[in-house]
Amino acid sequence: MIIHHKLHQLLCAACLTLTAVSAHADLLSDIKARGEIVIATEARYEPFEMLEDGKIVGYGKDVLDAILQDLPGVKLKQLDLPFQGILAGLSAKRYDFVATSLMITQKRMDNYAFTNPIADASVAILKRANDDSIQKPEDMAGKVIGVQAGSEQLTAVKTFEEQVLKPQGKGVKAIKEFTDYNEAYAALASRRVDIVPQAIPNLAPIVKKRGDIFAIVQPPFGAKTYYGWAARKDEDSRALVEFFNQGLLKLHKSGKLAELQQKWFGFTMDTPDELPQPSA
Numbered sequence: 001m002i003i004h005h006k007l008h009q010l011l012c013a014a015c016l017t018l019t020a021v022s023a024h025a026d027l028l029s030d031i032k033a034r035g036e037i038v039i040a041t042e043a044r045y046e047p048f049e050m051l052e053d054g055k056i057v058g059y060g061k062d063v064l065d066a067i068l069q070d071l072p073g074v075k076l077k078q079l080d081l082p083f084q085g086i087l088a089g090l091s092a093k094r095y096d097f098v099a100t101s102l103m104i105t106q107k108r109m110d111n112y113a114f115t116n117p118i119a120d121a122s123v124a125i126l127k128r129a130n131d132d133s134i135q136k137p138e139d140m141a142g143k144v145i146g147v148q149a150g151s152e153q154l155t156a157v158k159t160f161e162e163q164v165l166k167p168q169g170k171g172v173k174a175i176k177e178f179t180d181y182n183e184a185y186a187a188l189a190s191r192r193v194d195i196v197p198q199a200i201p202n203l204a205p206i207v208k209k210r211g212d213i214f215a216i217v218q219p220p221f222g223a224k225t226y227y228g229w230a231a232r233k234d235e236d237s238r239a240l241v242e243f244f245n246q247g248l249l250k251l252h253k254s255g256k257l258a259e260l261q262q263k264w265f266g267f268t269m270d271t272p273d274e275l276p277q278p279s280a
Helices: 002-023 027-034 059-068 083-091 152-168 181-189 200-209 235-254 256-265
Strands: 036-041 049-052 055-057 075-080 097-103 112-114 123-128 144-148 174-178 196-199 214-221 226-232
Touching: 027 036, 027 235, 036 059, 036 083, 049 059, 055 059, 059 075, 059 097, 059 235, 059 256, 083 097, 083 226, 097 235, 112 235, 123 181, 123 200, 144 152, 144 181, 144 196, 152 174, 152 196, 152 214, 174 181, 181 196, 181 214, 196 200, 200 214, 200 256, 226 235, 235 256
Parallel strands: 036 075, 036 097, 144 174
Antiparallel strands: 049 055, 097 226, 112 226, 123 196, 123 214
16 A cells, blocks of 8 residues: 555656646747747837837837737846847856847858748948949949947948958958947948948838938848847757747738838838748
8 A cells, every 4th residue: 555655656746747738839839928028129120129208119019019918927027238248148048039130141040030020131231322423333342331239230241341342452441349330330320430321111210201311222232131030949948939930921811011112111022931941
């Protein structure tokens, strides 16, 4: 009887352990159980994410809210954090997910699990409207470039300099790094820098509002790139990434994604319904 009783206790303990494991089998299940998802954003990246009256608004916010409608009973806790440490905080498990405009690169994909693209991120040049010395990407030679510290646009400039300008015996004059792009745009307007390389979706609304000050130089330079969102690259986060991918696909097929792009950018973009292989 004593042996049977102990065996019964062991079996019950094992059952409880299995139940606990299956109840928290992955991060998405855990989010549903606690009724809250914690998401990090850098709200200084117009028109994707920015602050209005103390609230985060923008294209990314509208897409996020639309997708999270399929998580009824789950409250969104959205943190506004500096871009430079946002992925490190994800790795440290300070939040569940990053929904800010991250350029999808191979280096980042090696360390994080990305969603399918939310927008085009091809990089073009922003200049002062009256600066006729800049007509094409090669005209970056001899110019002062302003970029956000830690951004992939910084990497794109350095790559373009190495692969295109230096073989011609040229190079940029200097690269100035800023905390966010609003600072870089202000530096461009005040002639402290000559060029701000940035993704076309970010530049179009700025030129629309301030066409007397800024102009876009076409074509884009560097590889075709896209923006995506990111989770930790582990089995625990797999279902969460798939949830967001299914949400993006639903918005794409319904036409809602194009509607939001038109609302925030003034044009629509062709984005793949699967994660592309980045060239860099």
